[in-house]
Amino acid sequence: MLNTTSKVFLIGNFLFFSAPVLAEGIIEVKPFISSNINYDDNVFRFSSPDQAKAAFGSSATSDVVKRLDAGVNINLRLSRQLVTLSSSINESRYNRFEILDNTGKSNKLAWNWRVGSDFYGELSISENEAIAGFTEIRQPIKNLRTSTRERASINWNLLSNWTVNATREHAKSENDVVSFKALDRDEDVYETGLRYQNPSGTQIGLAYRVAESKFPNRTGFTQLVFGEETTQKEFAVTAAWLPSPKTRISTRLAQVSLDTKDLPQREFSGFSQRWNLDHSLTNKASINLTAYQEVSPVDDVLSTYVKTKGFSVNPVWNITNNTALRAGIGYEQRDYLGSSLILGNTENRNDDSTMANLALIYSPTDKSVVQLQYQGEKRSSNVEDFGYEFNSINFLLRYDF
Numbered sequence: 161m162l163n164t165t166s167k168v169f170l171i172g173n174f175l176f177f178s179a180p181v182l183a184e185g186i187i188e189v190k191p192f193i194s195s196n197i198n199y200d201d202n203v204f205r206f207s208s209p210d211q212a213k214a215a216f217g218s219s220a221t222s223d224v225v226k227r228l229d230a231g232v233n234i235n236l237r238l239s240r241q242l243v244t245l246s247s248s249i250n251e252s253r254y255n256r257f258e259i260l261d262n263t264g265k266s267n268k269l270a271w272n273w274r275v276g277s278d279f280y281g282e283l284s285i286s287e288n289e290a291i292a293g294f295t296e297i298r299q300p301i302k303n304l305r306t307s308t309r310e311r312a313s314i315n316w317n318l319l320s321n322w323t324v325n326a327t328r329e330h331a332k333s334e335n336d337v338v339s340f341k342a343l344d345r346d347e348d349v350y351e352t353g354l355r356y357q358n359p360s361g362t363q364i365g366l367a368y369r370v371a372e373s374k375f376p377n378r379t380g381f382t383q384l385v386f387g388e389e390t391t392q393k394e395f396a397v398t399a400a401w402l403p404s405p406k407t408r409i410s411t412r413l414a415q416v417s418l419d420t421k422d423l424p425q426r427e428f429s430g431f432s433q434r435w436n437l438d439h440s441l442t443n444k445a446s447i448n449l450t451a452y453q454e455v456s457p458v459d460d461v462l463s464t465y466v467k468t469k470g471f472s473v474n475p476v477w478n479i480t481n482n483t484a485l486r487a488g489i490g491y492e493q494r495d496y497l498g499s500s501l502i503l504g505n506t507e508n509r510n511d512d513s514t515m516a517n518l519a520l521i522y523s524p525t526d527k528s529v530v531q532l533q534y535q536g537e538k539r540s541s542n543v544e545d546f547g548y549e550f551n552s553i554n555f556l557l558r559y560d561f
Contacts, residue, residue, distance in 0.1 A: 201222040391418070437450075
């Protein structure tokens with residue numbers, strides 16, 4: 161039996177490939193294929209070779225992963241309406257940890273609609289299936305996670321510079337391994353706001369957001385400690401300013417409250433903020449500076465939410481018309497809310513991370529990309545065996561037909 165999402169995508173494919181018969185010349189089909197080889201010296205994010213030996217009987221932590229992706233992006237334009245379908249499938253094969261070999265997929269069907277000049281929005285549904293990462297869960301198990309999202313939004317240009325908007329989303333995350341079922345999440349998100357933007361690029365906005373999360377498979381001790389339902393409310397102010405043609409400053413400031421049903425001791429209220437500075441140094445070089453303090457959900461058996469504080473520096477150098485060099489360094493502090501109940505002390509789990517990345521991107525043609533990228537992170541933690549260090553190198557080839 162096909163589920164609802166599968167039926168929607170089958171109908172979408174039928175409509176797209178039938179469209180040329182009804183209206184020739186308004187459909188655009190863009191297949192693509194990509195291949196990459198990735199070397200990772202600590203696949204499971206173990207804290208030490210001894211931890212790896214306890215899990216596998218071997219202190220080896222590195223592996224080489226080969227991945228092949230193939231997909232298609234389809235655009236169908238009817239007057240002022242745009243319907244898009246994106247579909248892809250990927251195969252990943254590990255040299256050492258063959259238990260992690262997996263097939264992933266990603267699908268999205270969206271309708272970007274417009275009525276007149278003042279009303280526009282989006283209706284979309286997406287589904288993604290991929291192997292879950294090991295950053296928070298240090299268990300050498302292949303856990304395929306399926307995430308679906310349904311989204312509806314509307315924007316109304318109330319006046320020439322003012323826009324009213326509203327968004328409704330439903331998201332669902334499911335894990336196929338029984339021991340991870342407690343992390344399954346159903347989430348309903350409601351957001352409404354008002355935004356002002358003048359011709360010079362200055363923006364200011366107000367938004368109110370409510371995210372209601374349910375964990376249907378939490379039972380026993382996990383249910384007792386972390387609860388089954390949480391509500392996150394945010395009242396946010398956003399702003400952007402262009403002090404010069406080469407510089408843009410933007411920010412998002414929000415008052416955040418977290419409530420867990422029947423567990424008042426896990427309530428939290430705090431201030432969330434993110435600042436960005438984008439500056440063009442020359443015609444070929446630019447830099448982005450980011451600083452933030454935010455609260456967000458995290459897939460961790462020990463905690464429901466994590467509060468993060470950090471900064472990053474990300475320069476870009478367009479060496480030639482088809483060659484670019486991108487880099488990044490960052491630092492982050494993470495406070496896992498509620499961990500103390502598990503750790504048996506008065507402190508939450510706290511992690512400190514330093515991160516770096518460097519990528520060389522070459523586009524020999526308009527339809528092809530070659531990329532060589534390095535990524536690394538060193539994380540320390542006040543909880544034993546929760547720190548780790550990793551380095552990875554990825555080589556990617558992609559061609560869009």
